[in-house]
Amino acid sequence: MLRPDDEAAASFAPLRPRLTRIAYRMLGSVAEAEDVVQDAFIRWHQTDRAAVLNPEAWLARTVGRLCLDVLKSARMKRETYIGPWLPDPVVETPEETDGDDITLTLMLALERLSPLERAAFLLHDVFGLGFEEVAQTIDRDAAACRQLASRARTHVREARPRYPVPEDRGRHIADAFFTASRNGDMAALQALLAADVVAYTDGGGKTSSALNPIYGQDKVARFFAGLARHAGRQLPPVLRPSTINGLPGFVTVEIDNVLQTMALAIDDGRISAIYVTRNPDKLRHIERM
Incomplete structure (x- = not known):
């Protein structure tokens, strides 16, 4: 016993x-x-x-x-917080994926919700608790919880890609972007990026990173091409292609010896958002290979 x-x-x-x-x-x-x-x-x-x-x-x-x-x-x-804040990256294998369809992009959409809206949506829609149980959790009645979850659902629906790509196609686009960004190939970068692409780099004030999001195809392409020019031929290869919070991405150690993750949101065959995490506090759970 x-x-x-x-x-x-x-x-x-x-x-x-x-x-x-x-x-x-x-x-x-x-x-x-x-x-x-x-x-x-x-x-x-x-x-x-x-x-x-x-x-x-x-x-x-x-x-x-x-x-x-x-x-x-x-x-x-x-x-x-100094600079853009991103959720901690979680590197997944196909066997480890949660199956709840909440990507990094959708987690950022949840950030824009109130804590109660987020709790109601996640507990009910994602993790399957009944509204009576949700009500006990957040100290609201069941009807209020339904309204909170409904508002959250609308925000999440708006953040989902309109034209998602199959996983193998997403991996191919991600690999092409990695090669183009390492080579500083402006033409290839622009061909891969959506017109309204946004790049976020989260260093938390502890490593070098852009202090504001970078908007637009041309500026994002120039940003990555500039990084390649600055590094010359010193840029290391990718440690491993990965799925990061449900998105295709990479784990690398950069020339400044900073462990970094990059995840790419892809919509209609083009990269719509790039999420780079360099804050060492957010990467302690990711082992270097």
């Missing part, structure tokens, strides 16, 4: 990956998500588990409430 400590850990362990996904989708931070899930485990250990009819729903509600508390302070941090 398991001791109470062992029983709590054994019942919690199978649920930890899903709870971590909930927390990460809510917060956009791997470290904060792990802290929230560990706090939820402590509460699970301390509660009367025999009285909990549905442990998974109980823990999902607990994680949701803890995330809402974290989001209150996170908004203030984002207001003083």
Whole structure:
């Protein structure tokens, strides 16, 4: 017979990956998500588990409430963040993908929602909690939760690509962009980029990066061509092509020895957004190869 400590850990362990996904989708931070899930485990250990009819729903509600508390302070941090803020990149293999269709682009759309809208949408639409359970989590009635989720759904729908490309086509476009950006090939870069493309570089004030988003095909192409000219032939090869938050991308170590991820949003065969993360605090969970 398991001791109470062992029983709590054994019942919690199978649920930890899903709870971590909930927390990460809510917060956009791997470290904060792990802290929230560990706090939820402590509460699970301390509660009367025999009285909990549905442990998974109980823990999902607990994680949701803890995330809402974290989001209150996170908004203030984002207001003083240096340069564009991007969610922590999560590098996935095909076997590791969440299957919830929430890409990095959609996570940024969630950032524009209120914490309650985000919680209602994620808990109900993505993680399958009923509105009564969502209501218990965010301390609103079920009807209000339906309205919150509906508003969030509209924002998310607007952020989805209008003309998504198949995965293999997206990988081909990403590979072509990587080659063109390393070679500084302006013509090839412009051919791959949408007219209204936006590039975001998140260094958090800790590594060199653009302090503002870069808008437009010509400016984005010139930005990457300029990086290639500055580096000459010193630019290292890609460490590994990857899927990053559901988007095709790359993990590299740049000439300044900074670990970097790049993810590409693709719509109608052209790159519509580029997300570069260089803040070392956001990359600690990604091992160098």
